[in-house]
Amino acid sequence: MAEMYDQLGRHIHYLRIAVTDRCNFRCQYCMPSDGVEWLDHHKILRYEELIRLISVFAALGIDKVRITGGEPLVRKGLLAFLRKVVRIPGIREVGLTTNGSLLEEHALSLQQAGVKRINVSLDTLKRDRFIRLTGQDRLNQVLAGIQKAQEAGLTPVKLNMVVMKGVNADEIADMASFAIRNHYQVRFIEYMPFRAGQDYLFTAAQMKQQLVDAGFTRLVPELGGSCPAKIYRIPESQGSIGFITPVSQHFCASCNRIRITPDGCLKPCLLSNEEYSLRDQLRSGVSDQELGEQIKQIIWNKPHQQFFTKGQESGRCMSRIGG
Numbered sequence: 001m002a003e004m005y006d007q008l009g010r011h012i013h014y015l016r017i018a019v020t021d022r023c024n025f026r027c028q029y030c031m032p033s034d035g036v037e038w039l040d041h042h043k044i045l046r047y048e049e050l051i052r053l054i055s056v057f058a059a060l061g062i063d064k065v066r067i068t069g070g071e072p073l074v075r076k077g078l079l080a081f082l083r084k085v086v087r088i089p090g091i092r093e094v095g096l097t098t099n100g101s102l103l104e105e106h107a108l109s110l111q112q113a114g115v116k117r118i119n120v121s122l123d124t125l126k127r128d129r130f131i132r133l134t135g136q137d138r139l140n141q142v143l144a145g146i147q148k149a150q151e152a153g154l155t156p157v158k159l160n161m162v163v164m165k166g167v168n169a170d171e172i173a174d175m176a177s178f179a180i181r182n183h184y185q186v187r188f189i190e191y192m193p194f195r196a197g198q199d200y201l202f203t204a205a206q207m208k209q210q211l212v213d214a215g216f217t218r219l220v221p222e223l224g225g226s227c228p229a230k231i232y233r234i235p236e237s238q239g240s241i242g243f244i245t246p247v248s249q250h251f252c253a254s255c256n257r258i259r260i261t262p263d264g265c266l267k268p269c270l271l272s273n274e275e276y277s278l279r280d281q282l283r284s285g286v287s288d289q290e291l292g293e294q295i296k297q298i299i300w301n302k303p304h305q306q307f308f309t310k311g312q313e314s315g316r317c318m319s320r321i322g323g
Contacts, residue, residue: 001061001090002059002060002061003061004060004061004062004296004299005299005300006268006299006300006301006302007300007301007302008253008302008304010253010254010255010256010302011256012061012062012256012257012258012299012302013061013062013063013064013256014062014064014065014066014256014257014258015054015057015062015064015065015066015257015258015259015260016065016066016068016257016258016259016260017050017053017054017065017066017067017068017259017260018068018069018070018072018259018260018261018262019044019045019050019067019068019069019070019072019075019078019081019262020044020069020070020071020072020074020075020262021038021039021044021069021070021262021263022038022069022070022071022074022075023069023070023071023074023099024071024074024099024101024102024136025071025099025101025134025135025136025138026134026135026136027099027121027123027133027134027135028133029162029164029191029192029200039262039263043262043263043264043279044262044263044264045260045262045263045264045279045282047077047080047081047084049264049279049282049283050081050260051081051084051085051088052282052288053260053278053282053291054085054088054091055088055089055288056288056291056292056295057295058088058089058090058091059090059288059292060292060295060296061090062090062091063090063091063092063093064091064092064093064094064095065085065091065093065094065095066094066095066096066097066117066119067082067085067094067095067096067097068096068097069097069098069262070262071098071099071101071102072096072097072098073098073101073102073103073106074102079106079109079110079113082094082096082110082113082114082115083113083114085114086113086114086115087114093116093117094114094115094116095115095116095117095118095119096110096115096117096118096119097118097119097120097121097160098118098119098120098121098145099120099121099134099142100120100121100122100141100142100143100145100146101136101138101141101142101145102145103118103120103142103145103146103148103149104141104144104145104147104148105145107145107148107149107151107152107154108148108152110149110152110154111152111153111154115154116154117154117158118149118154118157118158119158119159119160120142120145120146120149120157120158120159120160121160121162122142122146122159122160122161122175123161123162123164123168124139124168124171125139125171125174125175125178126139126171127139127140129167129168130142133167133168146159146184147182150182150183150184155183156183156184156185156238156240157184157185158184158185158186158187159175159179159184159185159186159187160187160189161175161186161187161188161189162189162191163188163189163190163191163202163207164191164200164202165191165199165200165201165202166200167200169202169206169207169210172188172207172210172211172214173210173211173214173215173216175188176211176214176216176241179239179240179241180234180237180239180240180241181239182239183237183238183239184239185231185239185240185241185242186239186240186241186242187229187241187242187243187244188204188207188241188242188243188244189243189244189246190202190203190204190243190244190245190246190247190248191247192246192247192271193247201247201248203245203247203248204230204243204244204245204248204249205248207243208243211241216234216241218234218235219232219233219234219241220232220233220234220235222240228244228245228246228251228254228255229242229243229244230242230243230244230245246271250305252269252303252304252305255269255302258299258302260278261275263277263279264277264278264279264280264282265277265278265279266278266295266298268298268299268301268302268303269302269303272303274303276294276298278291278294278295281294
């Protein structure tokens with residue numbers, strides 16, 4: 001089986017694909033502050049183009065695919081697309097990241113389509129705060145969707161909480177208790193300042209201290225795994241707690257992933273402005289072999305480190321990159 005490495009020796013085998021930039025939420029850290037202008041439909045990769053791309057990546061050694069957005073479940077035809085993705089030779093796991101608002105309706109169908117893992121973005125358990133953060137009064141629908149995903153066997157259900165100082169950092173203990181009680185895995189994520197002047201950073205060290213102060217004193221580290229989250233288990237509980245630290249303790253040296261944006265650009269690093277249009281290549285009549293060679297060259301030159309360490313900021317908002 002083929003394997004793909006960059007010049008630092010990092011084994012690249014995880015592909016995240018944003019199938020749309022559209023979303024039914026308006027989360028403040030994801031959407032641009034000056035309003036939303038969706039990409040024209042002709043700029044978004046068609047499903048046939050995505051299947052071809054994933055097949056080329058799989059032949060190079062990609063074996064794990066995560067579908068993101070925007071909100072992927074708002075794109076029509078997604079389930080039929082997913083059924084095709086899971087059948088691509090070499091792909092051993094397909095996951096999906098969602099805001100959860102449509103998950104109650106689709107959880108069982110996603111499991112039947114072959115999706116193995118679900119990540120749900122959930123930044124608060126308080127209704128009023130949820131409305132302020134997302135622009136929607138759908139907390140109950142999200143919680144119902146999370147429960148339905150667990151019932152459908154999309155386990156462990158992972159909850160992604162972006163922790164923001166002065167916004168929701170006071171809910172860390174409540175979210176941890178919620179996850180432990182319901183056997184979910186919550187991952188507390190440091191806020192990433194994609195734009196200058198946004199001072200919401202609440203570090204993982206501060207999060208852990210808040211948990212200790214709330215009585216979470218028996219956190220047992222989980223060894224192994226290649227995900228960026230540092231996972232801790234609670235004795236006698238199936239739930240778990242994780243911390244993702246892109247700012248205070250970046251994990252560039254062990255990064256195994258790459259991204260495709262909704263408009264078909266390959267981003268070898270989430271937190272770098274380097275990107276390469278594969279859509280233009282696909283639509284120019286390039287062969288799979290030629291496309292594969294271009295991809296390998298881009299991966300070989302994957303950035304050594306993210307841009308926060310260089311004082312730069314992102315050229316795209318998160319909704320135009322993919323969660």
